[in-house]
Amino acid sequence: MINVIHHNEAWGVIRLGQRMALGFEFRTSLADNDYAAIARGFG
Numbered sequence: 001m002i003n004v005i006h007h008n009e010a011w012g013v014i015r016l017g018q019r020m021a022l023g024f025e026f027r028t029s030l031a032d033n034d035y036a037a038i039a040r041g042f043g
Helices: 012-022 035-041
Strands: none
Touching: none
């Protein structure tokens, strides 16, 4: 069994790096993902 948990609905490490290096973040939110479709993709 594989469990993937996105507690903060974001690529947190990437988001932090973008904020620190660039002063903004771009495309790091996972809030609008269809997790059921992702699970179906894994069979």
